[in-house]
Amino acid sequence: MMATKGFALIVVLWVVTLLTIMASSFALTIQREATITGGLKEKAQAAALAEAGINFAILMLLNNDAEQRWKANSSLYEIEFSGKRIRILIADESGKVSMNKASKEQLKQLFDSLAVEDELADNLSDAILDWRDKNDLQRLNGAEKQDYEDADLKYSPRDGLFKSVEEVQMVMGMTAEIYSQIEGKISVYTQSKNINPATATREVLLTLPDANESLVDEYLLLRVEAERNGEDAPKPDWFSGNSSSSKVYMIVAEALIAENVSEKIMAVMKQGQAQDGAPYKLLKWSENYPMPSLFSPTNDQWVIN
Numbered sequence: 001m002m003a004t005k006g007f008a009l010i011v012v013l014w015v016v017t018l019l020t021i022m023a024s025s026f027a028l029t030i031q032r033e034a035t036i037t038g039g040l041k042e043k044a045q046a047a048a049l050a051e052a053g054i055n056f057a058i059l060m061l062l063n064n065d066a067e068q069r070w071k072a073n074s075s076l077y078e079i080e081f082s083g084k085r086i087r088i089l090i091a092d093e094s095g096k097v098s099m100n101k102a103s104k105e106q107l108k109q110l111f112d113s114l115a116v117e118d119e120l121a122d123n124l125s126d127a128i129l130d131w132r133d134k135n136d137l138q139r140l141n142g143a144e145k146q147d148y149e150d151a152d153l154k155y156s157p158r159d160g161l162f163k164s165v166e167e168v169q170m171v172m173g174m175t176a177e178i179y180s181q182i183e184g185k186i187s188v189y190t191q192s193k194n195i196n197p198a199t200a201t202r203e204v205l206l207t208l209p210d211a212n213e214s215l216v217d218e219y220l221l222l223r224v225e226a227e228r229n230g231e232d233a234p235k236p237d238w239f240s241g242n243s244s245s246s247k248v249y250m251i252v253a254e255a256l257i258a259e260n261v262s263e264k265i266m267a268v269m270k271q272g273q274a275q276d277g278a279p280y281k282l283l284k285w286s287e288n289y290p291m292p293s294l295f296s297p298t299n300d301q302w303v304i305n
Helices: 002-061 104-112 118-132 145-150 165-170 176-185 213-228 297-302
Strands: 073-081 084-092 248-258 261-271 280-287
Touching: 002 073, 002 084, 002 248, 002 261, 073 213, 104 118, 104 176, 165 176, 213 297
Parallel strands: none
Antiparallel strands: 073 084, 084 248, 248 261, 261 280
């Protein structure tokens, strides 16, 4: 009898222990699901606010009041919406290196600024030129159809202008690492061979001949101060460049929901009458755009408003 009672007690203790473990596991699962759901909700909220930031920026770029109209000189703005902060970067594409117009010298300067090994920089520059020209004549260090076949690639050079920035990834010799560094510095929308220094980012300005960090940072401070005063951006005296706008703008909006919780959206907008009658046309839309946070403390000094 005592043995039976002892065995029953052991069974009860095991059942209680098992139920405790199951309850704890269930509670932990619920907690994790709540955390995940909360994170997804915050991400969705941030994405919606970033999209609102893009649309607000378009309205400000098209503002009929010249004093209220936003600048596009790689200008950084900050607004508040629904109690959350949104930072918006607007850059005229004329401040980027044109993949369809740049000379070999300009392409070399771009790769040299990234410390790309000289031989590879030379090969990439020639391969880009071979990709976009209309003939099949191979440059000294370039690549044409046979080279792509020999490399077992399932495509050939376009022998025409680049249709998108992403297409540059297909050029012989281009690596994911190099592309990630030049993606924000190149364009297929600007029709000018020259870079407009008044609209270029710090990273693009550093690719220009005779530029150095001291000169560029000094110029950027002057440019931001001019924009805050409602004045046109000055030209740097160390580089003449091009001063015309492309009327095509890259807009990056980042919404900050909480510490380390933000979402970025990038859009490329072309000003001008669209087929649907709108005063602009969206050429590109990219969610969670891969670039450093606009809320980085180093960017605080560049906020215009």
